[in-house]
Amino acid sequence: MSLDLNQVSGQIDGMAASLKAEEENWKRCLGRALEILQLQSADVDSLRKKIEGSRTTWLVAGVSDELAGNHRPLPCPTDFTVIASDGSHIDVDRHSPARCYLINIGSATLLYGQNPDATLRSQPTLYASKEDMTIVDPLGSGEQPVEGGLLGIKRAVSECLALAELGEALSPGSSAIALLDGSLIMWGLGGRAYPEYIRTELLKNGLLTALDRTKEISLRTGLALASYISLPRSTEVVNALRIAICPYDPPDCDRHCPRNSPSSQRECDAVAGIRDRDLFGTLLEPGERSATFASGSSVMNYYGDHEIRFFYLKADGEIARVEFPRWVEENGLIDLLHTLILDQCRRGQGYPVALSESHEQAVVTGADREQFRHLIELALAEHRLLTITSEKDRSKRTRWI
Numbered sequence: 001m002s003l004d005l006n007q008v009s010g011q012i013d014g015m016a017a018s019l020k021a022e023e024e025n026w027k028r029c030l031g032r033a034l035e036i037l038q039l040q041s042a043d044v045d046s047l048r049k050k051i052e053g054s055r056t057t058w059l060v061a062g063v064s065d066e067l068a069g070n071h072r073p074l075p076c077p078t079d080f081t082v083i084a085s086d087g088s089h090i091d092v093d094r095h096s097p098a099r100c101y102l103i104n105i106g107s108a109t110l111l112y113g114q115n116p117d118a119t120l121r122s123q124p125t126l127y128a129s130k131e132d133m134t135i136v137d138p139l140g141s142g143e144q145p146v147e148g149g150l151l152g153i154k155r156a157v158s159e160c161l162a163l164a165e166l167g168e169a170l171s172p173g174s175s176a177i178a179l180l181d182g183s184l185i186m187w188g189l190g191g192r193a194y195p196e197y198i199r200t201e202l203l204k205n206g207l208l209t210a211l212d213r214t215k216e217i218s219l220r221t222g223l224a225l226a227s228y229i230s231l232p233r234s235t236e237v238v239n240a241l242r243i244a245i246c247p248y249d250p251p252d253c254d255r256h257c258p259r260n261s262p263s264s265q266r267e268c269d270a271v272a273g274i275r276d277r278d279l280f281g282t283l284l285e286p287g288e289r290s291a292t293f294a295s296g297s298s299v300m301n302y303y304g305d306h307e308i309r310f311f312y313l314k315a316d317g318e319i320a321r322v323e324f325p326r327w328v329e330e331n332g333l334i335d336l337l338h339t340l341i342l343d344q345c346r347r348g349q350g351y352p353v354a355l356s357e358s359h360e361q362a363v364v365t366g367a368d369r370e371q372f373r374h375l376i377e378l379a380l381a382e383h384r385l386l387t388i389t390s391e392k393d394r395s396k397r398t399r400w401i
Helices: 005-052 149-167 196-221 236-245 267-271 276-283 298-302 326-330 334-347 353-362 366-382 391-397
Strands: 080-090 101-112 117-127 134-136 143-145 176-181 223-230 308-314 319-325
Touching (some): 005 276, 080 149, 080 353, 101 149, 101 353, 117 353, 134 196, 149 176, 176 334, 176 353, 196 326, 223 326, 223 334, 276 308, 276 319, 308 326, 308 334, 326 334, 334 353
Antiparallel strands (some): 080 101, 134 143, 308 319
16 A cells, blocks of 8 residues: 555644744744854854863864855866766665675766866676675674675775776876765764774775875875765754853763753753754855864774865855865865865756766666666576575565455
């Protein structure tokens, strides 16, 4: 039986009415956040010290020299290159007759200027060996199957490696940027979600190795690496404003404002419900970027000089978050990133065209997935191997009424 939309429609109307009732409070909170940001911009050093001494239950952005900067783009170089990669995958299916997964990496190299050109490609890779299917602790204390969230992280590593390979073809002194879709921060590897050997394999031996290689390319060619996040939900900068208005110094959420406390509303809730994009959507003019900030994620402890920093960019249609390793800023490549990403958005109707093209190369359709499964079953049959699957799967694939 399909979804009964008649029952759902009334609930949707109720949701819309509730959001309308919350709109005025949201406007008040946004106004308060803008007021605090302007006040704190006059004394960034004090805010930075207060942030460094704080203990909070939420992520707080690291602040550098400025808080409310507005930076205009520079003119585009005469000749420049944009490379991008994106990926998709077919996860492990426990109902499949063979345990395996597939990662498909799409890439785009776009040359602009006197000799324009474009190279688009996709590279699918099948993983089926025991070494591919699990990450094993070298000390012998356990192992983790590569599926679900871990497979998503492994795919992100493959995307970054693909960019490094594309970057090898650049000439010294190139005006070039390399783009990824989504975050450079491996959020899933923070905290205690996975044991240390998982972080060693996917971060130290995976993503950070790829970033090391990209940094070497950057030093030789001038390549700037970044990731682009469309419609970001982050609140790290707004959380810095929470620190600013906290009456305690140093702020300590667990000590002064425990979650189960029956006390009245916290003072920092004056900016509750505001996202960073709301803040910078008001502050920035089209084409401008914000100041740069440092990520407060605990996983940054593993990144070293690849520590992730970010700025917000107001393209013509939306506020985007642009993330990059610390060395990109230290090497003076921020203006190049800003200028070329904005140019890409304008060429791509609001979204970087190189990322759109690499996504088109990477996408795996529903028909592709069915054909992939059929090829597996056919290969097993040709080698006279059993093609055992579950009765649940057989029932779903067979129309019997």
